[in-house]
Amino acid sequence: MGLQDSKVYQRKSSERLRRIMKKKVQTTMIGAISSLENIFGFLWEDDSEDSQQMRELFDKFRSEVLDKGNHQIRNVDTELDMYDIVLTRNSITLPVRPAGGQ
Numbered sequence: 786m787g788l789q790d791s792k793v794y795q796r797k798s799s800e801r802l803r804r805i806m807k808k809k810v811q812t813t814m815i816g817a818i819s820s821l822e823n824i825f826g827f828l829w830e831d832d833s834e835d836s837q838q839m840r841e842l843f844d845k846f847r848s849e850v851l852d853k854g855n856h857q858i859r860n861v862d863t864e865l866d867m868y869d870i871v872l873t874r875n876s877i878t879l880p881v882r883p884a885g886g887q
Contacts, residue, residue: 817850
């Protein structure tokens with residue numbers, strides 16, 4: 786692998802790790818919001834004034850969680866910029882013996 790190929794591989798490795806880490810943070814945020822909505826969603830199911838207030842509080846909570854999570858995703862990018870990232874792949878070389886040989 787030449788120097789140019791090595792740089793391309795390093796860039797692709799870094800992009801892959803960034804994409805995976807961002808997705809995991811997003812999945813955590815969305816999962817937490819979804820769990821809260823599933824457990825407490827009954828609080829804003831009807832059209833009463835109390836339900837509307839609860840829905841507004843939930844929407845505020847949701848917005849804050851997403852804002853904070855997106856901030857952490859940007860922090861992940863900043864942190865990863867400080868590293869040289871190369872995906873190490875495991876490989877095994879098996880010895881080959883001629884058929885019928887010992």
